[in-house]
Amino acid sequence: MMVSKKKKKKKAQLPFRLNILFFIVFLLFSALVLQLGVVQILNGEAFQAEIDRTTNDYTEVPVPRGKMYDRNGNLIVGNDAEYSITYTPEKGTQASERLDVAEKLAEYISMGSEKYLNAITERDKKEYWYLNNTEEAESLLTVEETEEMDNGEAYNETLERIDEEKVNDYSKQQLEVIAIKKEMDKAMALTPQVIKNDDVTPEEFARVSARLDELPGVNATTDWNREYPYDETFRDFAGSITSESQGIPAEKEDYYLTRGYSRNDRVGDSGLEEQYENALRGRKEKIQYTTNSNGTVVDSDVVVEGERGKDLVLTVDMELQQEIDKVLREEIQTAVQNQPSENKYLEDAMAVVLNPKTGEILAAAGQHYDHEENEFSNTGTSAIYNANAPGSAVKGATVLGGYQSGVIEQGQQFYDEPIQIADTPEKSSWRNLGWVNDLEALEQSSNVYMFYIAMRMGGEYNFQQNKSINIDYAAFQEMRNYFSQFGLGVPTGVDFPYESTGYEGSNPDAGNLLDLAIGQYDIYTTMQMAQYVSTIANDGYRVRPHFMKEIRNPIPHDEDLGPIYKSNDTEVMNRIQMSDSHIERVQEGFRRVFQAPNGTASNYFADKSYEAAGKTGTAEYDIYENGELQASTENLSLIGYAPYDDPEVAFALIVPHVGKGNDHPINHKIGQGILDAYFELQNEDEEE
The missing domain is CATH 3.40.710.10 (DD-peptidase/beta-lactamase superfamily)
Incomplete structure (x- = not known):
């Protein structure tokens, strides 16, 4: 009988403990529900807005410059279309991501000419090695040394300590990857950067065009160089334009930037190209990119149609x-x-x-x-x-x-x-x-x-x-x-x-x-x-001598001269x-x-x-x-x-x-x- 009584006592205590446990769980669950309710009711809209938040950014795509004609309608300066491979990075693109794209792109284009390979520096090679050997590279600095430096100093010191022997044995294929990445690194977010343009073959253009979905930020497009049907005749008066790598002249940077130019824009830097830059430059195509909170582009839209530059009709025969x-x-x-x-x-x-x-x-x-x-x-x-x-x-x-x-x-x-x-x-x-x-x-x-x-x-x-x-x-x-x-x-x-x-x-x-x-x-x-x-x-009567006869508006998709935008009338300077x-x-x-x-x-x-x-x-x-x-x-x-x-x-x-x-x-x-x-x-x- 005594044994029976003890068993009954234990059975009575067990539900009580379970009840306490259940009660605690209930309280915690209630608190969680309450918290979720507060989040949903009081802060739900704010959090949802953050999730849905997007940013609009803009980029501008260059257009062909206006042409120059003589007084009889003969073309003096025109545009020679050429294939171009460009790279436009999203915001927050990391160096490792650019390297991945460069390695894929190297399978479809060649960067093996002296022009590209000779431009590769020792630092470019070390940066490439760093990205492929991150753990080993970071071990070149002690924890104590790293704590005494900011990120930039630590990175530069790491590059200094990379043994040159590690970077002097790259294959030609690896060097081409480095050359591509070197050009990619020049790009600013959402701004096209030319990777290769003056010697892109039709085969390269076709291969890249067919694989754009696996090459984030890469595009196969058309660029323009100036052509001169009369060769050197009158060419020094026609003038020249800057290269893609040169962009706007450093000494005139403020002048151009305040007029809507980008640093890598090509501009007239001598002769009539410089004199009539405002007319010849054209209106760049403006594209709006919509990015989410992760920096991923979710939409794009052309908000300003591009228009090639106005044509210059000269007085010259x-x-x-x-x-x-x-x-x-x-x-x-x-x-x-x-x-x-x-x-x-x-x-x-x-x-x-x-x-x-x-x-x-x-x-x-x-x-x-x-x-x-x-x-x-x-x-x-x-x-x-x-x-x-x-x-x-x-x-x-x-x-x-x-x-x-x-x-x-x-x-x-x-x-x-x-x-x-x-x-x-x-x-x-x-x-x-x-x-x-x-x-x-x-x-x-x-x-x-x-x-x-x-x-x-x-x-x-x-x-x-x-x-x-x-x-x-x-x-x-x-x-x-x-x-x-x-x-x-x-x-x-x-x-x-x-x-x-x-x-x-x-x-x-x-x-x-x-x-x-x-x-x-x-x-x-x-x-x-x-x-x-x-x-x-x-x-x-002393009149002002002039080269410009007329400025003509361009006709889209037409080689003929468009309507007159401006005429240069006779100006008497004095009698x-x-x-x-x-x-x-x-x-x-x-x-x-x-x-x-x-x-x-x-x-x-x-x-x-x-x-x-x-x-x-x-x-x-x-x-x-x-x-x-x-x-x-x-x-x-x-x-x-x-x-x-x-x-x-x-x-x-x-x-x-x-x-x-x-x-x-x-x-x-x-x-x-x-x-x-x-x-x-x-x-x-x-x-x-």
């Missing part, structure tokens, strides 16, 4: 441009071959042709001759960048300045014989001309006549041989003020990123004032000389202060230079049907090396326009460093070639 380049080369070659000893310093010739009434530049050319290689190179921009003493071609401005200042009158005569100022070298014309008036002084190119204008402008009216003269040095500035009205010594305003304004001599003695009057002191560019003669041809009768007097003098029997250019132009006018020029030029005189040479120049009574074309040319004693009239032959080519092309157009 490429047929005329080619002919002038040819004339420059032929005449330099002839001069050198005829008298190699006299012309060993003859290397360059420059010419500018424009419409004097509108300022449209029809051609601008320069050729450089390499005597050792017997080769020519195109140096057209030297017509804008390089300044030279033009000689007597400036005498039209000198005579007009003389009229305006009142120191001479129309018909004024001076006796042309050598001038001897005390204690200075004799100064004379190319020969003694005797009594000459203003027209004869231009026709026969009298230096002495211009000397008298300069002396009178300086206050000296009573010159006597072998006596000193007193000059008011303000005459330098007065004469330069007259010259500047024609564009000499000041900017022409041409639509180009840079132009030289020439150089003013800095020694104001009497002899230099006389030299200034005959174009042998201050120096000018060929473009300035072209604007000067155009101003005289255009009855005293010279001289009276119509004075301008007409100089125009008559210029006509005589080319047409009258005693004219210095009449042997080459008097029998031409286009009836030209203009002025010849010769300037002495000494060449020094290491402070020692090597040679005394001459610059030859020529300016002109035609027809003289209703000009439609004007030109200027300068040929520096032609040796003295040269019997090849290179300036006349080039000028003749320019006008002949222009009017022959005009006649062909009329016949068509």
Whole structure:
């Protein structure tokens, strides 16, 4: 009986304990339910919003640049489409993930050329080894060392400690993976980075295109390089654009970034590409990427359609441009071959042709001759960048300045014989001309006549041989003020990123004032000389020279020119202060230079049907090396326009460093070639 009682007691205690346990479980479960209720009721929306949170980011895809055409619709600069492999990483993409993609991509494209392999650095190799041997790499630093460094310092120190022997035995395939990853590492989140573009084969393009789903961030697309149907002709004026690796120039980073550019955008960095960057750049395609809280792209949408750049129609006639380049080369070659000893310093010739009434530049050319290689190179921009003493071609401005200042009158005569100022070298014309008036002084190119204008402008009216003269040095500035009205010594305003304004001599003695009057002191560019003669041809109106004729809107998927976006109208910069009768007097003098029997250019132009006018020029030029005189040479120049009574074309040319004693009239032959080519092309157009 006693045993039975004990068993009953135990049975009574067991349910009680279970009840307590169940009660505790109940309380915990209730607390959990309560907590879940609080989360669901009070914070549910916030947590759900966090789960559903997405971020919108934008990227911009470059479009083809606008093209350049000549005035007749001939393509000067176009776009050559080429295959391109790009990589656009998502936000938060890790280095190991990029490596995985690089290893897969290396199976489909080749990066084995010297261009890519030679760019791989020792650090690139060590980073590759680090990713493939993370545990071993991290063991190169002790825990104590790691605690004393930030992550960047620890990483760099780890790379330093990787034995070079570990990274010097990579296979070519591994090196290609490193080359791909090197390009991928340049990419910013959601911004396309070119991996390979200038030598992607059609097979590579096809292989990558078919496997984009296994290559996260990789795309096979089309890029564009500039093409030049006329090769080097006019190319330095057209300019160049930066490469993908260069992007926007560092010195202009702020300028471009504030105008919506990305750092890796290609921009015009010289010539007309730079001048008209805003028109040629186009409108980039803007894509919106939607990413979730994990950084995964869940959607994309084109929010701004891309549009290629606007097209530039230039004033240049490429047929005329080619002919002038040819004339420059032929005449330099002839001069050198005829008298190699006299012309060993003859290397360059420059010419500018424009419409004097509108300022449209029809051609601008320069050729450089390499005597050792017997080769020519195109140096057209030297017509804008390089300044030279033009000689007597400036005498039209000198005579007009003389009229305006009142120191001479129309018909004024001076006796042309050598001038001897005390204690200075004799100064004379190319020969003694005797009594000459203003027209004869231009026709026969009298230096002495211009000397008298300069002396009178300086206050000296009573010159006597072998006596000193007193000059008011303000005459330098007065004469330069007259010259500047024609564009000499000041900017022409041409639509180009840079132009030289020439150089003013800095020694104001009497002899230099006389030299200034005959174009042998201050120096000018060929473009300035072209604007000067155009101003005289255009009855005293100085117009701005320009390359841009029109900007045209592009037509999608069409090679034809679109509607006009902007036209470049004639801009008169100033009207010279001289009276119509004075301008007409100089125009008559210029006509005589080319047409009258005693004219210095009449042997080459008097029998031409286009009836030209203009002025010849010769300037002495000494060449020094290491402070020692090597040679005394001459610059030859020529300016002109035609027809003289209703000009439609004007030109200027300068040929520096032609040796003295040269019997090849290179300036006349080039000028003749320019006008002949222009009017022959005009006649062909009329016949068509």
